[in-house]
Amino acid sequence: MHALLPTTAPLPLFDVAASRRIESRALAHSPDLMERAGLAVAKLALALRRGEGPVWVVCGPGNNGGDGRVAARRLAQRGVPVHVGHDTPERPALVIDALLGLGLNRAPSADMLATMVAMQSCGAPILAVDLPSGLLADTGQAAGERAVRADHTLTLLTLKPGLFTGEGRAHAGRIWFDDLGIAPDEAATATLLGPAPLPERSATSHKGSHGQVLVVGGAPGLQGAARLAARAALACGAGRVYLDLLGQSAGEPADPAWAELMRGSLAALPQAVGVIGCGGGAAIAQALPDLLQRLQHLVVDADALNALAADPGLQALLRSRPAGSTLLTPHPLEAARLLGRDTRNLQADRLAAARELAARCNATVVLKGSGSIIASPGERPALCASGGPALGTAGSGDVLAGWLGGLWAQQPTHGAHAIACAGVDAHGRAVEAGGVWRAGDLIDRLAARR
Numbered sequence: 001m002h003a004l005l006p007t008t009a010p011l012p013l014f015d016v017a018a019s020r021r022i023e024s025r026a027l028a029h030s031p032d033l034m035e036r037a038g039l040a041v042a043k044l045a046l047a048l049r050r051g052e053g054p055v056w057v058v059c060g061p062g063n064n065g066g067d068g069r070v071a072a073r074r075l076a077q078r079g080v081p082v083h084v085g086h087d088t089p090e091r092p093a094l095v096i097d098a099l100l101g102l103g104l105n106r107a108p109s110a111d112m113l114a115t116m117v118a119m120q121s122c123g124a125p126i127l128a129v130d131l132p133s134g135l136l137a138d139t140g141q142a143a144g145e146r147a148v149r150a151d152h153t154l155t156l157l158t159l160k161p162g163l164f165t166g167e168g169r170a171h172a173g174r175i176w177f178d179d180l181g182i183a184p185d186e187a188a189t190a191t192l193l194g195p196a197p198l199p200e201r202s203a204t205s206h207k208g209s210h211g212q213v214l215v216v217g218g219a220p221g222l223q224g225a226a227r228l229a230a231r232a233a234l235a236c237g238a239g240r241v242y243l244d245l246l247g248q249s250a251g252e253p254a255d256p257a258w259a260e261l262m263r264g265s266l267a268a269l270p271q272a273v274g275v276i277g278c279g280g281g282a283a284i285a286q287a288l289p290d291l292l293q294r295l296q297h298l299v300v301d302a303d304a305l306n307a308l309a310a311d312p313g314l315q316a317l318l319r320s321r322p323a324g325s326t327l328l329t330p331h332p333l334e335a336a337r338l339l340g341r342d343t344r345n346l347q348a349d350r351l352a353a354a355r356e357l358a359a360r361c362n363a364t365v366v367l368k369g370s371g372s373i374i375a376s377p378g379e380r381p382a383l384c385a386s387g388g389p390a391l392g393t394a395g396s397g398d399v400l401a402g403w404l405g406g407l408w409a410q411q412p413t414h415g416a417h418a419i420a421c422a423g424v425d426a427h428g429r430a431v432e433a434g435g436v437w438r439a440g441d442l443i444d445r446l447a448a449r450r
C-alpha cells in the first residue's frame with residue numbers, strides 16, 4: 001500500500017468493466033482477496049485515526065461493505081474500539097466509508113444519503129474504501145445528489161479513472177493504492193500520466209536546432225494571452241519564438257517586456273510550430289484557413305477553437321490534416337461548443353467526451369480541467385493527475401498552449417499525443433510546490449524545472 005500522487009511513472013487505469021474482469025480472474029486463484037482488502041484498510045485506518053474514540057465502520061450491502069467488515073474485525077483484533085453500523089457513535093476517531101464502491105449503479109437511496117450526511121458531519125476524518133461512496137468509478141461524477149467527500153481513499157486491486165478526473169479529486173482526498181498482490185492481466189482503459197523527460201540538447205546544438213514557434217493571436221486588447229503563450233514557448237526552450245499579433249501595426253513590439261520575442265507571420269515562417277488562437281478574438285477566423293492548410297504542427301486554443309465550432313468549413317479543413325499533426329486544447333466550455341453539447345452534459349463523462357471530440361476532429365484533444373484528459377484517434381487516452389486549483393488563474397491555459405508549442409518545436413518528430421502528455425503533466429507539476437499566483441509565475445516555475 002502506498003500514497004499515489006504525485007506519480008513517479010505512468011500507471012494503468014481500469015474502468016468498472018475491466019476491474020470486474022481482473023477481479024473475477026484473480027478470485028479463481030486468490031479467493032482471499034476480500035481478506036487482503038480488509039487488512040489493508042485496517043492498517044491504513046490505524047495510521048489515520050485521531051484519538052482513542054471508536055473507528056466508525058459504515059458498511060453497505062455488497063462487497064465494499066464486506067471489505068469494511070473485515071477491516072472492523074482486524075481492528076478489533078488489535079484492540080481498537082470499533083463501531084459497525086449506520087448510527088453515529090460518540091466522538092469517532094475515524095470513519096471508514098464502506099457503503100458503496102465499484103457496484104454503485106444508481107442514485108443512492110434516501111437512507112444512504114442520510115448516512116453519507118451523518119458521516120460527513122461527525123467531525124472525524126473519512127477513509128473511503130476503494131471509492132468515496134456515491135462516486136462513479138468511470139467518470140468521477142456523483143451518481144445522485146451527493147457523494148462522500150473523503151479525506152483519504154484507499155483504492156483496491158485497480159486504479160479507477162473516476163478518482164482522478166471530474167469531481168474525483170475533490171471527493172477522494174489523498175489517494176492510496178493497494179493492488180492486493182494482483183498484477184493486472186489486461187490492457188489498461190487509460191493511462192495515468194507520469195513525468196516525461198524534457199527534450200535533450202546536444203553540446204553542439206544552437207538556436208536553429210531548437211525549432212521555431214509562431215504564436216498567432218493577440219488581437220487589440222487581447223495581446224496578453226498571445227504574449228503569455230509566446231513567453232512559455234521560449235521558456236520551454238524553443239530556439240526562436242515569433243508573434244503574429246492580429247490587427248496590430250508592424251511597429252508594435254512583439255512584447256515590450258521580453259525583448260527576445262519577435263514579430264513574424266505565416267508567410268515568412270512556414271516551418272514553425274503554430275500556437276494559434278490565444279487572444280485571437282474574431283480576427284483569428286480569417287487567418288484559420290491558411291494556418292490549417294500550411295502549418296505542419298498546430299496547437300489550437302481559445303478563440304481558434306470557438307471559430308472552428310462556428311464554421312463547418314473550417315472543421316472540414318481540420319479533419320483533413322495529417323494524423324498526429326494537430327493538438328486542440330479546449331476547456332470544457334470550448335469542448336462543449338465543438339461537440340454541440342452543453343458543458344454539464346460533457347462533464348458527466350469527460351473521458352468519453354474527449355475521445356468523441358478527438359475522433360470527430362481527427363486530432364489530439366486535451367480536455368482541460370481537474371484531471372485533464374488527452375485523447376487521440378488510435379491511442380489509449382491519458383489522464384493527468386498533476387496540477388490543482390492554483391492553475392485556475394487567467395492565462396494559465398495560454399501558458400500551456402505555448403509550452404506545448406515549445407516542446408513540439410524541439411521534438412518535431414513526436415506526434416501530438418506524446419507532446420500533449422509531456423506538456424500537460426509538466427504544466428500541472430509546476431504548481432505543486434505552491435507559490436504560483438499568476439500565469440507569469442507559472443512560466444517561471446515551468447522554466448525552473450528545465
Ligand SMILES: NC(=O)C1=CN([C@@H]2O[C@H](COP(=O)(O)OP(=O)(O)OC[C@H]3O[C@@H](n4cnc5c(N)ncnc54)[C@H](OP(=O)(O)O)[C@@H]3O)[C@@H](O)[C@H]2O)[C@@H](O)CC1
Pocket residue numbers: 023027032033034037060061062063064065067099100101102103104105106107108109112129130131143156157
Ligand atoms: N470480491 C472481492 O474479493 C473484492 C472486492 N472488492 C471490493 O468490492 C467492491 C465491489 O463490490 P460489489 O460489486 O459488491 O459492489 P458494492 O460497491 O459493494 O455495491 C453493490 C451493492 O450496492 C447496491 N447498490 C448499488 N448502488 C446502490 C445505490 N445507489 N443505492 C443503494 N444500493 C446500491 C447493490 O444493490 P443491487 O444493485 O444489487 O440491488 C449491491 O447490493 C469494491 O468496490 C471493493 O471495495 C475489492 O476489494 C477487491 C476484492
Ligand SMILES: Nc1ncnc2c1ncn2[C@@H]1O[C@H](COP(=O)(O)OP(=O)(O)O)[C@@H](O)[C@H]1O
Pocket residue numbers: 331368369370371372386387388389390391392393394395396397398399400427
Ligand atoms: N482545479 C484544477 N485542477 C487542475 N487543473 C486546473 C484546475 N483549474 C484549472 N486548471 C488548469 O488550468 C488551465 C486553465 O486553462 P484555461 O481555462 O484555458 O485558462 P485561460 O483561458 O485563462 O488561459 C488548464 O490547463 C486547466 O486544466
